[in-house]
Amino acid sequence: MSIDFDVVVIGGGPSGLSTAYFLSKYGFNVLVLERGSKLGSKNVFGGRVYSYPFDKYFPGWRDELNVERWVSHEKLITLCKEDSIELTLARGSSDKYKSFTIFLSKLLEWMGERVESEGGVIATGVKADKIIFEDNVVSGVEAGGDVIKSLYVVFAEGVNSVLAEEYKLKSKPSPDKYAVGVKEVFKVDRSKINNLFGLDNDSGVAAYILGGPLKGVRGGGFLYTMRDYISLGVVVHLNEAFEEVYPRELIEDLRLHPYMQKIFKDATLIEYSARLVSEAGLHGILEKPYGDGYLIVGDSAGYVLNTGFTVRGVDYAVLSGKYAADTIKYSHENGSRDSKFLAKYMELVKSSPIYHGLKKFKDVDKALSDRYVYSILPGILCRLFNKVYSTGEEPYKLYDSLIDSIKSESGIINLIYKLITLGRSI
Amino acid sequence: MKRYSVEDRLLKTRFEIYKEPHIIVDTSKCRECLNKPCIKICPAGLYSLDEDGNLIFNYEGCLECGSCRLICPYNNIRWNTPPGGYGVDYSFG
Numbered sequence: 001m002s003i004d005f006d007v008v009v010i011g012g013g014p015s016g017l018s019t020a021y022f023l024s025k026y027g028f029n030v031l032v033l034e035r036g037s038k039l040g041s042k043n044v045f046g047g048r049v050y051s052y053p054f055d056k057y058f059p060g061w062r063d064e065l066n067v068e069r070w071v072s073h074e075k076l077i078t079l080c081k082e083d084s085i086e087l088t089l090a091r092g093s094s095d096k097y098k099s100f101t102i103f104l105s106k107l108l109e110w111m112g113e114r115v116e117s118e119g120g121v122i123a124t125g126v127k128a129d130k131i132i133f134e135d136n137v138v139s140g141v142e143a144g145g146d147v148i149k150s151l152y153v154v155f156a157e158g159v160n161s162v163l164a165e166e167y168k169l170k171s172k173p174s175p176d177k178y179a180v181g182v183k184e185v186f187k188v189d190r191s192k193i194n195n196l197f198g199l200d201n202d203s204g205v206a207a208y209i210l211g212g213p214l215k216g217v218r219g220g221g222f223l224y225t226m227r228d229y230i231s232l233g234v235v236v237h238l239n240e241a242f243e244e245v246y247p248r249e250l251i252e253d254l255r256l257h258p259y260m261q262k263i264f265k266d267a268t269l270i271e272y273s274a275r276l277v278s279e280a281g282l283h284g285i286l287e288k289p290y291g292d293g294y295l296i297v298g299d300s301a302g303y304v305l306n307t308g309f310t311v312r313g314v315d316y317a318v319l320s321g322k323y324a325a326d327t328i329k330y331s332h333e334n335g336s337r338d339s340k341f342l343a344k345y346m347e348l349v350k351s352s353p354i355y356h357g358l359k360k361f362k363d364v365d366k367a368l369s370d371r372y373v374y375s376i377l378p379g380i381l382c383r384l385f386n387k388v389y390s391t392g393e394e395p396y397k398l399y400d401s402l403i404d405s406i407k408s409e410s411g412i413i414n415l416i417y418k419l420i421t422l423g424r425s426i
Numbered sequence: 427m428k429r430y431s432v433e434d435r436l437l438k439t440r441f442e443i444y445k446e447p448h449i450i451v452d453t454s455k456c457r458e459c460l461n462k463p464c465i466k467i468c469p470a471g472l473y474s475l476d477e478d479g480n481l482i483f484n485y486e487g488c489l490e491c492g493s494c495r496l497i498c499p500y501n502n503i504r505w506n507t508p509p510g511g512y513g514v515d516y517s518f519g
Contacts, residue, residue, distance in 0.1 A: 162507060185518040244466075245466060256429060271438050
């Protein structure tokens with residue numbers, strides 16, 4: 001057969017561009033098809049990326065990539081009716097460079113430059129419409145009426161893997177283990193951001209938010225500081241739509257809480273976005289993310305971990321792209337497009353931080369879908385802090401405050417049982 | 427501080443709308459669906475009921491999240507992405 005490209009990568013997100021970068025580096029002739037009009041047009045995430053895969057595989061990245069802020073402050077914010085409780089990890093200076101905030105369009109633009117500098121081709125505004133099979137081996141794609149033949153196809157479609165599903169390379173996911181993330185990005189003066197959180201120009205905040213308007217809703221909120229912007233969002237379990245829960249209104253309820261008002265007063269909304277988030281963890285990964293002539297990477301393969309406090313996604317995407325490239329290199333050296341050789345991909349994934357992380361948190365999906373946690377914990381914390389720091393005539397003892405707070409929200413035995421099961425899974 | 431309506435928010439996001447819808451909803455079965463979770467889950471509020479209680483859907487303003495695709499209990503939403511270069515165009519995703 002005549003070959004147009006050695007490899008076609010469907011999707012120019014973090015996993016697709018990572019795959020394309022390493023393959024181009026190895027000397028493969030690679031084409032990336034991105035349906036968005038530019039890199040990042042269709043990509044949404046919370047706001048934080050972990051540095052380690054870039055340190056490992058993209059030497060020199062710190063000099064090239066213009067990050068928004070390094071995450072120096074991790075915050076756990078519990079909202080009460082009007083009050084709020086804040087717990088902050090303020091990192092020492094050496095540790096703050098281990099994760100950063102950025103907009104995906106900027107990250108992908110830089111990854112795209114890396115791909116092109118290695119000779120890879122990126123076609124934006126082009127959607128892969130069909131998969132071409134020859135003797136049951138995936139042998140290319142059809143895009144906008146053009147047939148593009150290749151030795152290997154890498155599916156990097158993201159969470160909505162429409163094409164891979166259409167051809168039964170993966171099955172449609174169940175809504176039970178998915179959440180919808182809704183995000184609002186605001187322009188906020190840099191000096192105001194710095195003053196609000198006690199930051200300098202290159203340090204930033206990553207916050208996980210619970211309680212307040214989110215009390216009792218399976219999900220949570222997040223906030224990330226960019227240099228001149230703040231991203232605020234909620235992640236809500238899909239099945240909440242069977243209750244009276246509207247994620248699009250919850251995010252506004254959150255923004256209008258007194259804690260947030262001081263941050264977002266006078267801020268200008270510049271973009272509203274949404275995406276699906278897998279909460280299935282280990283149970284959501286594909287058993288066989290490969291087959292004759294193809295591999296599936298990143299979000300499409302289920303490589304996302306929500307630990308309950310943070311989300312691993314972009315780092316897993318970048319790693320899986322590296323493993324996909326290594327696998328194709330290995331198969332090609334053996335002159336094969338057979339799934340027997342491409343199965344090496346799963347071996348690489350299984351001995352990687354992706355699989356180790358997912359395995360460690362294998363029961364987290366149960367914790368994340370347990371409404372009890374979201375309804376009682378914020379309530380207990382709010383009541384406890386208000387009792388301990390009582391401003392009335394008589395102060396309360398810590399022990400009495402604790403018992404009272406627990407009793408007001410739950411039974412003590414029930415709470416202990418829940419804390420143990422929860423404690424084991426997150 | 428004022429509350430942003432979904433319409434206000436969608437005006438901030440850039441779209442290149444294609445002439446044909448990328449999502450087709452078979453509304454014939456929606457009357458049987460008691461919960462209609464699509465109405466609540468869609469971040470862009472694109473699903474609603476008309477005066478006669480029929481489900482109506484507008485693809486313009488679709489954020490392409492895919493929530494409706496997964497949530498529909500009757501599997502009645504034929505979900506695809508718009509043609510290349512069309513649909514939502516995020517810059518701050």
